[in-house]
Amino acid sequence: MWLRHHGHVPVGVIDVGSNTVRLKVAEGAAEIVSVREMLRLGAAVEEHGLIPAAKLAETAEVVRRFSDIARDAGATELEVLITSPGRQAENGDDLLDTLTRAGNCGARILTSAEEGLLAFSGALSAAATPAGRLVAVVDVGGGSAQVVVGSRRRGAIWARSIDIGSQRLTSRLLAGDPPGTEALAAAQAEVERYLDDFDPPTPRTALAVGGSARALRRLAGGRLGRDELAAVVYLLTTTSSEELIANHDVDPDRVRTMAAGALILSEIQRRLGTPLKVVRAGLREGALLELTARREAA
Numbered sequence: 001m002w003l004r005h006h007g008h009v010p011v012g013v014i015d016v017g018s019n020t021v022r023l024k025v026a027e028g029a030a031e032i033v034s035v036r037e038m039l040r041l042g043a044a045v046e047e048h049g050l051i052p053a054a055k056l057a058e059t060a061e062v063v064r065r066f067s068d069i070a071r072d073a074g075a076t077e078l079e080v081l082i083t084s085p086g087r088q089a090e091n092g093d094d095l096l097d098t099l100t101r102a103g104n105c106g107a108r109i110l111t112s113a114e115e116g117l118l119a120f121s122g123a124l125s126a127a128a129t130p131a132g133r134l135v136a137v138v139d140v141g142g143g144s145a146q147v148v149v150g151s152r153r154r155g156a157i158w159a160r161s162i163d164i165g166s167q168r169l170t171s172r173l174l175a176g177d178p179p180g181t182e183a184l185a186a187a188q189a190e191v192e193r194y195l196d197d198f199d200p201p202t203p204r205t206a207l208a209v210g211g212s213a214r215a216l217r218r219l220a221g222g223r224l225g226r227d228e229l230a231a232v233v234y235l236l237t238t239t240s241s242e243e244l245i246a247n248h249d250v251d252p253d254r255v256r257t258m259a260a261g262a263l264i265l266s267e268i269q270r271r272l273g274t275p276l277k278v279v280r281a282g283l284r285e286g287a288l289l290e291l292t293a294r295r296e297a298a
Contacts, residue, residue, distance in 0.1 A: 018042025018142025084143025209282030
């Protein structure tokens, strides 16, 4: 279980991503608070190239509220982590400054490498894999996707960031409801272009983390192999949002970006050659581990 080797001191992370802003506070292995707000910063970046003033203000208000919740829950250390919106927006520095003030705590824009390594650390902390086994961790977010291959014993030995995510791909090519098979073909060609030189070591185990993977696991019935992902991609691109919500219990907040997330995961899985096992721990859990270790070393 993640955080099992660390002291029981509450710490918190606010994760500002392309689709959602999420707060997680934990004490040891126990989750104290987990909340989210769907803001779709990635869609704003894709449309405008930057985060408009109104969206900056909205994000700051959410971070301010989440930081209050974290401190009320007893978090002694709190950090705001900004992922692809900070890297991709022309005014990423403004976003960083705004959220540093809003949270009244440390904030940073993660590099793609940092994002992937935190997800790798968090996923391995929750997965019962042998120390020497080669494991791939796949994290498809709204603005980008990270793939890291390594093991508990050796750490990460290969990493790749793909600068396309579920929100970006939806905004560009899959905005229809449903998107349809022609849009699917165009989106698949776009993903293949981003994965042109994608050549990771072949893992024994592949773990998928993040909201897209969790939503797809429910839709696919658990397993995310090649056939299951192909079937889910087809379903999501040929079925309206209304029907997916009514008949397939799809989250209304996530329904419009699920086809893109499924397509990206499907293309990565095909190249890894190993079915994806979805685990709940990822970037935030890796960041909490890092925060706890930093606090203990101080």
